[in-house]
Amino acid sequence: MRKRPVSLKTLAQALSVSMSTVSRALRNHPDISPELTRKVQLLAQELQYSPNPLAMGLLRSQTYTIGVIVPDLVTHFFASIISGIERVANEHGYHIVIRSSYESYQKEKECLADLLKLRVDGIIMCLAQETQEYAHFDALLDAEVPLVFFDRVCRATEVATVVVDxxxxxxxxxxxxxxxxxxxxxxxxxxxxxxxxxxxxxxxxxxxxxxxxxxxxxxxxxxxxxxxxxxxxxxxxxxxxxxxxxxxxxxxxxxxxxxxxxxxxxxxxxxxxxxxxxxxxxxxxxxxxxxxxxxxPTVEIGQEAALLFLEQARAATHPAPRQTILTTQxxxxxxxxxxxx
Structure with missing residues (x-):
């Protein structure tokens, strides 16, 4: 039998406290007493607890994950952009989930729906070449979900974009x-x-x-x-x-x-x-x-896209979309x- 990983719930039950209390103690939150913080952290170390970013995020109605959709996963162009996105995302405590549309409009819609079911905090993507209709982005825009397009873009007056000249x-x-x-x-x-x-x-x-x-x-x-x-x-x-x-x-x-x-x-x-x-x-x-x-500048494209995402994710009110235009050589x-x- 595969051993289940130790969860926040496991620690909370062992100490007869709530999961949110355990979460705050692991982050040295000042609202938790030093004595309880020490108990939680010692038990976590003893049981080899490793935090689950998705579970932690759900407690805060935030998963700290970014959905990334690209037309393919084979070419160096998209792989390098993904590298740039991931570098910035990781530096700011986010993880990325990558999907490929395989240049298909229908697959692009499916990827978008699947990532939203995973409760990602937002989307960074490049349009599939088949995509000529953009209504599948309406729900994200209406809900002010962070959305960034790069390279192949649409609705630039409504969505943040990163392109080259x-x-x-x-x-x-x-x-x-x-x-x-x-x-x-x-x-x-x-x-x-x-x-x-x-x-x-x-x-x-x-x-x-x-x-x-x-x-x-x-x-x-x-x-x-x-x-x-x-x-x-x-x-x-x-x-x-x-x-x-x-x-x-x-x-x-x-x-x-x-x-x-x-x-x-x-x-x-x-x-x-x-x-x-x-x-x-x-x-x-x-x-x-x-x-x-x-x-x-593929890595820079990815980095700029991630920064535009973070700008939206951290804003108190939804910011006006910005277009970043990079130079080529x-x-x-x-x-x-x-x-x-």
């Missing part, structure tokens, strides 16, 4: 290509409903105009962020009568898929087609050629080397 990053990529001698610059964008897609397209188009290049609809293609879809998007671009000489992917996964297809068709990178990604995953440094990419590598003079 996607427009500026896309402008920087496009200018980088132009300054390297590239003139037919294509963009493989993400699903049209996502804010990151819209903002990166806007930056791409703004930079084309600033460089004196026309925007051609055929050079802008969408994908669903999967490798298969990005591969198909690359094939459409390369099948154009006048193919692009540079491709900017909405993320590194898209760029890696494009790189593989370019090589399959016998094209050289960057001599025939230059390539830039977005996220700067670890793999960008080990592929051949190494991939130029926009580096996200273009890390130039071999895949976008300038054209020979």
């Amino acid at each position: 996607n427009q500026e990053a896309a402008r920087r990529i496009t200018r980088h290509f132009f300054e390297g001698g590239y003139r037919r610059i294509a963009h493989i964008a993400g699903p049209a409903s996502l804010n990151i897609t819209q903002e990166r397209i806007e930056g791409y188009q703004q930079a084309l105009a600033a460089c004196g290049l026309p925007f051609e609809e055929s050079l802008l293609v969408h994908c669903d962020l999967s490798i298969a879809s990005a591969t198909a998007a690359t094939q459409r671009l390369l099948a154009l009568p006048n193919r692009p000489d540079a491709i900017f992917g909405v993320n590194d996964t898209t760029a890696f898929a494009a790189m593989k297809e370019l090589k399959r068709q016998g094209l050289r990178i960057p001599q025939d087609v230059a390539l830039v990604g977005f996220t700067d995953e670890f793999h960008a440094t080990v592929v051949e050629p190494t991939l130029t990419s926009v580096m996200h 273009l890390v130039v590598r071999d895949s976008s080397a300038p054209k020979p003079a």
Whole structure:
């Protein structure tokens, strides 16, 4: 038989006091006499009592847990953001419970419902790519449950958000290509409903105009962020009568898929087609050629999201939503080397 852990109830019954008295004695609360505090703490040590954060939280109508929902648990991008969230949460006495929506709108709703059943104190999340309707957040907003979006966001006037300056990053990529001698610059964008897609397209188009290049609809293609879809998007671009000489992917996964297809068709990178990604995953440094990419401050995104959560959780009244906009860095590598003079 598995031995049940010693609980607050066990200590309270042994000392004929209430569970709340035991809880306060373990925290050296001044309302509890030094003698009783000593008895409680000695018994807890003797029985090897370990506090259960969830049980302690329920006594205070607070669980000190944060629900975190991400589109996937595989990519370094989301793992690194989770690391940032957890670091700040732990420093302030919180724990996190992580769920994945697997890019599904329906799964996202299920994750949200499940976490609320666990009585988490609030939610930090990134939208699934399928999510185009946001009514499932209404109950949280009405109840003023702390809610923070990061990267892929919605309802920014109502919800605290942490994002990067996607427009500026896309402008920087496009200018980088132009300054390297590239003139037919294509963009493989993400699903049209996502804010990151819209903002990166806007930056791409703004930079084309600033460089004196026309925007051609055929050079802008969408994908669903999967490798298969990005591969198909690359094939459409390369099948154009006048193919692009540079491709900017909405993320590194898209760029890696494009790189593989370019090589399959016998094209050289960057001599025939230059390539830039977005996220700067670890793999960008080990592929051949190494991939130029926009580096996200992923740990900082997670930390800022956790701080925005704490700001809400500790406020006497629900604070106005704040948007934190972080900067990115273009890390130039071999895949976008300038054209020979």
